[in-house]
Amino acid sequence: MSLELRAVTKSFGALIANDHIDLKVGDGEIHAILGENGAGKSTLMNVVYGLLQPDAGEILVDGEEIKISGPADALAAGIGMVHQHFMLIPVFTVAENIVLGHEKTNKFGILELSKAKEEIRRVSAEFNFDVDPDSLVETLPVGIQQRVEIIRALIYDAKVLILDEPTAVLTPQETDELLRNMKILRDKGTSIVFITHKLREVQEAADKITVIRRGKVVGNPLVTASQEELASLMVGRPVALDVYKKAITPGPVALSVKNLNVHDITGRRLVKNVTFDVHEGEILAVAGVQGNGQSELAKAIVGLEEFIDGSIVLDGKDITTWSVHDTLYSGIAYVPEDREHDGLISSFSIAENLILDTFDTPPYAKGPVMSPTIVAREAEVRVKEFDVRLQSVQDSAASLSGGNKQKVVLARELSRPVKLVVASQPTRGLDVGSIEFVHQRIISERDSGKAVLIFSTELDEVTDLADRIAVMYRGEIIAMVAATTSREDLGLLMAGVHPEGTRS
Amino acid sequence: MTQVEVLSLSAPERRRRRMVVMMGVLGVFALVAFFIIPKQHDKATFGFVMDKEWVAVHEWAINSRHGSLGFAILAILAAILAYFQFRARKTIRIASAIFGVSFLMSFLCWAASGKFIPLTGLLQGGLLLAVPLIYGAMAGVLCERSGVINIAIEGQLLAGAFASGVLASLTQKTWIGLLIAPFAGALIAYLLAVFAIKFAIDQVILGFVLNVLVIGLTDFLYKRLLIPYQTTWNSGPILSPIKIPVLWKIPILGPIFFDQTIIVYLMYAIVILIHVGLFRSKWGLRMRAAGEHPTAAESVGINVNRTRFRNVILAGAIAGLGGAYFTIGAVGPFGKEMTAGKGFIALAALIFGRWSPLGAVSAALIFGFADNLQGVLSIIGTAIPSEFMLMAPYVATIIAVTGFVGRVRAPAADGVPYKRGESV
C-alpha cells in the first residue's frame, strides 16, 4: 500500500511545525525521515495517524484521498503507528493493551483474551520478541514496551507502519533485530515510515530518505549518501561526527563506590555488590542493556534510592546516606535518564527549569528572596551557550522539542561548579547536531579535571566518550574494560557473555 | 533480622508486617484495657436473633471479664499465628479476620458489661448505614475510572432522594420512586458531563457548584411545595423488606444480608457487576483506558469523550438510585438536605478503597459499622462524651487510612479533560 502526503500544513499558534510537506511512501518500501529535534517529524506522523488535524493538505492512500479525523480512521485505512511516546496503558497487561479497541467478548460481555494471547505469542515468537502477554506494562523495560507496540501494529495488519524513533530506547542487538524485522515486513509488502536520528540505521535499512528542516522538506538524498552528507543536510551546516578527545592523565580518585546494593520497594535487589572508582579527569562509561540496574546505580549515587547499603564516597566524604539536596550540593551534577519526568517541570518556564537545583543559592536568591530578573538574565546566557532553540526563556518547558529539553537539563547541570558529573542516557533522542554538542561538553568537563560517570546503552557513545568502560549485567558490574574494546566484544558482555581476554 | 532481610521485603510484605505489629500491639492493649484495668464486672449479654432464623440462639451471656480475657487471648493468639504466617511468607487473611473479630468481641464484652448488645442488629445497622455510601462510591468508581472527578456525588444522591420521595408520594407507588431516582441522578451527572467534558470546566469547582445547585433547588422546592402540600407531595411509602427464601434463615447472616429491601439487593448486583465489569469486560477496559491514558485510548480508535460521557451518566444513575435509599428505602418522605454529607464520605471511601469497587465497599462498611457501633454504645451508655462518640467513625477512617492503606494512586488522567487533536 502506498501513502502520499500533499502540502500538509500544521501550525501550533505562531509556530509552523509542518509547512506544505509533500511525502510519497511507495508500496513495500522503508522510507526514512530525518530531521533535527523539533523539525516536525512527529507532528507530521501524528497528522497522518489522525491524532492531530492538519490545517491544510491532503492524505492519499493508494492514490485516493482519504479523510482521517481520528486514529480510528487511520486504523481502518491500514495505517499503524508506534509512537515516540508510547501509547500504552501502564496499568494494563500486554494482552489488554493489545486488544484495547478491538476487544472480543463472550456472550456475557466478558473479555476473551485467550485468542489474543495466542496471537501475541505467535507474533512474538515469529519476530523473536519474547513478550509475555500477561505481564503488566508498567513493569516492563521500555525495550519490551516498544515491542508490544510493534506487535499491536502487526496483529492488526498495518499496511503502512509508522515507526517514530523506535530505536531510541533499544540496545544494539535489539536494534539489529528490529531492522531485520522491518526488512522482513517490507518484503511482505508493508510500507514503513521510519524516523530515527541514527544515520547508521538509515543507511542500513532505508530505501528512500526525506529530510525535514524547520517544518519543510529540504531534500531526498540517496541512501548511498554518506553520514556526513545526511547530517549536514539535516542541520544545515557541516557536522563533525567523530569525537575528538585529547589524551590526559587521570588524577586522584573522586568517587569511590564499594559493595553497593540497591533494592526496590518490592524488595528486589537491582544493584548487587557494585564496587568501582572514578578518577578526576576521567570518563567512566557504564554500558549495559536497559534494565540491568544502571538507572538505579545512578540514582543511588545521587541519593534518590531509598533502600541501599554499601558505601559511596565522594572526595573523601561518605555520602551514602545523604539527602539528594546534600549530594547535589556536595558537588554532583546529575542528568536523569527520564528528562520529561525527572529532569524538567514542564509547566515551569525554561528559565525556572534552568535553576531547578540552584534556585536557593546566589545569585538567584538572597536568603529566601529570589530575583526573577537575575534568573531570566542568567537563563539567556545559558540558552545561548547551549544553543537551546526557543522563542522565549519565559515559555514553558513543555513547548520545547525533545532535544532542546535535554539541552536545558545539561545546561543546568553542567554550569554548576561540581566535582562529578553523573549522566544517564545524555543523548537519548537527540539529533546529530545536538549529540555533537553534548559530547563536546562532556569531554570538556573531563578535560577540566572533573570526574564523569556516563550511563549509556548506546555503544557508539560509550566507545566515543569513555576512558574506561564498565559493563553492567543483571545488577552487577561484570567487566571493567578498556575504551578500545570492540563493539562486538562489548555487545557480548552486555548480554552477559565474557569473550576471550576481557575478564577483569 | 538483619538489615538486608528487612530491605528485601516486598510492598505487600511490608504492609503485612505493619499489620502484624499492629495486631500484636492491639492484642496486648485489649488485654490491658478490657481485662486488667476494669475492676467492675457484670454479665454481658449478646443478642443474635432478629426473626425466625433456623438456629435460635437467642442470647448469649458471659461474665464481662471472662469474655474480655478470653477474646483478648484469642486476639493475641491470632496475632502470633499471623506472625508465623508472615515469617512463612503466606498471606495473613485468616489470622487477621480472627484477630479482628476477637479484638472487637473483647472490646464489646467490656463495653456491654451489665448491658445488652444485639449483635445481629448491630451488624445489620452497619450495613444499612453503608448503603448510600456504597452507592455513592460506586458512582465515583465509574466516573473517576473513566477520567472525570465526581465531587457531585452528594448532589446526585440528594437529587435521587428528592425525585424518588416526591414521585413515590404522588403515585403512592414505591416502584415508581425507584424507577425515577436513577434519572434524577443521571440528570445531575448529565450536567457534570456536559460541562466537564464538552466545556472542560474544572471538575472540582463543577462538583461543588452542582452540589450547591441541588441543595438550593431541593431546599426551595421543599419549602414551596413539599411542606405546604405535604400529604400529596411528601408522604411517600417505604419499600418493604423482602426475605430471600431459605437464605434469610441462616443465623446471623440471614437477617443481615437477606432480609432487606430491593435497594440493598440491587446494590449487591451493582457492586458485583462493576467489579467484574471493570476488570474483565470490554466496557471496563475502555473505561479504564479513558481514565488512565486517553490519548492511548484514542489512538486505538476509542472515542474517549463518548466513553466518559456514558460512564459519567451511568455513574449518576447509580448514585441517584442510591439516593432513593434515603426516602423510599428508609424513612419515606424527603427531608431537607437529608443526605447530610454522605456523598463526601462516599468520596472518601472511594479514595480509601483505591478506586476499586471492593475496596470502596470495604471502606464504606468500616465507616457504617463504626457509625452504628458508636450509636449502640451511646445508647447502652459509655463514659465518653457524646461528641467524641460521634467523631468515632471519622477517626476510625483516619486510623485505617494511615495504618493500613497508605499511599493510593488515582487513575492517571482523572480530572484531566481530553480534547482530541490538541495533545499527543
Next chain:
Amino acid sequence: MKFFRKAVSTIALPGLAFLSALFVSGLLIAFSDPKVLKLAHSPFKFIGGAFAAAGKAYLALFEGAIFDPNLAHPNFFDGFYPLSETLVAASPLILTGLSVALAFRAGLFNIGAQGQFIFGAIGASVVGFKTTMPVGIHVIAAIVTAMVFAGLWGGFVGLLKAKTGAHEVIVTIMLNYVASYFLLWLLSTTPFLRKGRQDPIAPPVKESARLPHLAGPNLRVNLGIIIALAAAAGVWWLLNRSTWGFRFRAVGANAAAARTAGISVPLVTTLVMAIAGALAGLGGAVQILGSEYALTAGAGGTFGFDAITVALLGRANPIGTVFAALLFGGLRAGGLTMQANTDTPIDLILVIQALVVLFIAAPALVKAVFRIKQLKVGSGVVSKGWNG
C-alpha cells in the same frame, strides 16, 4: 489590536458570564414568584412581570452588596454600608481561599479549610475572652494563637501524608467532622460557657481583642479586610518571589522532578499544609475578632467549603482569589438584602451563586453561548486531580 483583544477577553468574557448567570437566575426568580405566575394568563403582562421581578431582585442585590441610596441620607457615606458588609463577608473567604489556593499550587487538595477555620476561631476566641492584655497586643496574641492552632491542625494532615501516604482529601474530610464535633464539645465545657448559661456560645471576646473598625462604628468593615489583603500579598510573594514558594510550586507541578532536584517532598507537604492551615485559621480569627465576637457551634459556616470554589475560581492564584472572594462576599451580602427586599427565598440565592460561579468558571461555555469564535480562551481547568 492585541491590547484590544486582551481587554476583550479579560473583561468581556467574565462580563458576559455574569450577564448569562443573571439571565438564567432571572428566569428562576420570575418563575418562583407567585405574583408573576398569577399573570401567566396574559403573556405580555407575564413577561413584564417577570422582568419587573428580576429587576427588583437585582436592584436589591446591588443595594445589598455595594451601595444603598436609601441609607445615604442624612449621611451619604452610610450608603456604603452594603459595601462594608461585602468586605466583612469577603475577608474570611479571602483567607480560607488563600489556604486552599496555596495548597493547590503545591499539589495538595485542602478540603480541610473548614476544620482549620474552626480551630483558628477556637484559638482566637480563647485568647480573646480568657486573657487580659493591653490593646493591640491582645489582638496579635489572639491572631497568633489562632494561626498556631490551625497550623498544627493542618500540618498534622501534611505530616500524615508525608509519613504514611494517607490521602489528604480523606483525612481532611474526616477531620472537618472531627473539628466541628470537637467545637461542639468544647462549647459544653465550663470554661466556654457564659456565666449562668448552658448555651453553646462562648463568652464574647474582650474589646481589647477585637479588630478595629475602619470606617466608623456604623460600618462593620474592620481591619480583617486589610489583614486578608496583606495575606494575599504575602502568599503572592511567597509563591512567586521566595525560595520556599519555588519549592512549593515545584513539588506541585512535578514532584518527581522536584525530588530529583533535591527538594524534600515530605517537608514541603507538611509545611504547605501547616501554612494553609494557618491561613484558614487566620480566617477564623478575623471572623471572630472582626465581626462575630463570640464563638458558636456554627462559627465555621461554610467558609471552608466556599473557599474551594473561591480558590479555583481565582485560578489558585492569590490575586484571583481576592477577586473571587469579593464576588462571593458581594453575593452573600447582596443575597441577604435580596431576601429582605424582595420575596426571593434564601435557597434561591444559593442557586444564583452556583450559576454565577458556573458561568464564570466556564469561558468555553460563554463562548459557545455567544458564538464568539475569535476569542482565545484559557482552559477552564485549575485543579489537577487526586494525584496532585
Next chain:
Amino acid sequence: PAATAVKACLALDTGGVDDKSFNAAAWRGAQSTATASVTVKYLAAQSDADYAPNIKKLVDEKCSVIIGVGFLINSAIVDAAKANPGTKFAIVDQDGFDHGPNGDQYPGTALTNLKGLQFATNQSAFQAGYLAAGFSKTGKVATYGGLNIPPVTIFMDGFAKGVAYYNKVKGKKVVALGWDTVKKDGTFVGGFSDQAKALQISKNFEQQGADVIFPVAGGLGGATAGQSMTGHKSVTIWVDSDGYVQAPQYKSVLLTSVVKGVDTSVAGVIKDVAKGMFSSTGYLGTLANKGTYLASYHDLAKKVAARLQNEVRQLGIDIKSGKVKVS
C-alpha cells in the same frame, strides 16, 4: 380609631422556616396574627454570620417588633435592642438581658424594649416520661436528640426524670435509654438532617427493647415515627408541636406530643404590640400558662389506661403547684 399598621418581623436561625421545629412554629404563630393591619415577614439565615445583618435590615425596614428565633440570635438582638430603643424586640429561648460587653454579667440588666420568651419544657417532658414509663410493656423507653444543646436536652432531661419519678412512685424499674441525667449526656444524631441515622438510632432503641421513643430532633422525628409504623414495635412521642396536627401521616403511632408554645407566645407578643400593650417582662412558658403542655392522646387514647391518664393529669397539677419538682 383606625389601628396603626403593625409590621411584625422574625429573624430566624439557620434551621430555616421549614425546620419542623421552633422556627416553623414561630412563623406559624406570626402568620396566625396577620390581619389587615398586621403584616408579618421573616428573614432566614444561611450562617451564624447572617444574624446581625438580617436584624439590621429589619430595623431599617422599620418593623414594629422584631423577634429573634433561637438562642443563637441573642447577642445580635440584644445589640440591636440597645441601639434602637424605639423598636420592640423579643427573643425565643433566651432571657434577653444585657450581660455587658463581655457577656459575663449575671444577672444581666433587663432592656425595656426586649422581651425574653423561654419555655420550661422539662415540665411537660417530665409528664411525657411518666406517661411513657407507665405505657411501656417492655420496661424500656428511649429518647434521643439532634445535638447536645440546651433547647434539646431540656426535653430529654425532663423525660428521663419523669421516668425516674414513675419508678420512684411505683417502685418499678423502667429504664430510660438515651439520656443520663447524672452525666447530662446521651444519644445524639449529630445534627438535624440525617434521617437515615435517626432511623437507625430508632431501630437500635427497638432492638434494646424500647417501646416508647421520644425524638428531640426537629424533622428527624418523622424517621422514628415511620419506624414505629413499619415495625409495630414502638410508639413515638412527638416534640415541639402537636404531631397529630403537624405530621398527620404518623397519627396512628403518636402517643402524645410535648408541645413548646413558641407559636402562641410569638403570636402573643405580636398581638400585644398591635394592642399597644407590649411589655418587656420576660415570659416563661410553663404548664400553668399553657406555654408548654402535653398534647392529647388522640387516636391512642384508648390504649392508655384510664388510671395512667389520670395519674399524668394529676402529675401536671402537682408540677404546677410545685408539689413535684421536675429538675
